[in-house]
Amino acid sequence: MSQSIVSKGVEKFSEGLLDEAEALFSSAIEAEPSNAEAWFLRGKTRRQMGNLIGANNDFYEAIHIDPNHQQARVGVEMLQQIFAFRNTDMYNV
Numbered sequence: 516m517s518q519s520i521v522s523k524g525v526e527k528f529s530e531g532l533l534d535e536a537e538a539l540f541s542s543a544i545e546a547e548p549s550n551a552e553a554w555f556l557r558g559k560t561r562r563q564m565g566n567l568i569g570a571n572n573d574f575y576e577a578i579h580i581d582p583n584h585q586q587a588r589v590g591v592e593m594l595q596q597i598f599a600f601r602n603t604d605m606y607n608v
Contacts, residue, residue: 517547521556528560536560551581558590567594 524539540557543550558573571594577587 517543517550517553520546521550521553524553524556524560528556528563533560533564537564549580551577551584551587554580555584555587555590558587562590562594567597570594571598 520539520543524536524543527533527536527539537557537560540553540560543553544557547553554573554577558570558577561567561573562570571591574587574590574594577584578591581587
């Protein structure tokens with residue numbers, strides 16, 4: 516059941532309907548909390564929406580469920596680089 520919800524979420528994501536995609540992925544997670552792919556895809560959607568903390572949490576949950584989920588690992592690495600970025604010229608020192 517959750518796979519059909521995930522498929523609909525992927526369609527909405529590819530159409531740029533991110534709010535709808537996020538809601539569908541959340542529904543898939545609610546239906547099957549152990550679905551690592553749904554967690555990853557919601558994280559990917561949240562990253563696109565600018566919710567980096569939410570995306571990071573979702574990627575980590577996907578890795579917790581499936582330690583070999585490479586795309587989630589790449590997502591975490593990308594966000595770690597964003598979080599670690601420091602441009603001292605942007606601060607009032």
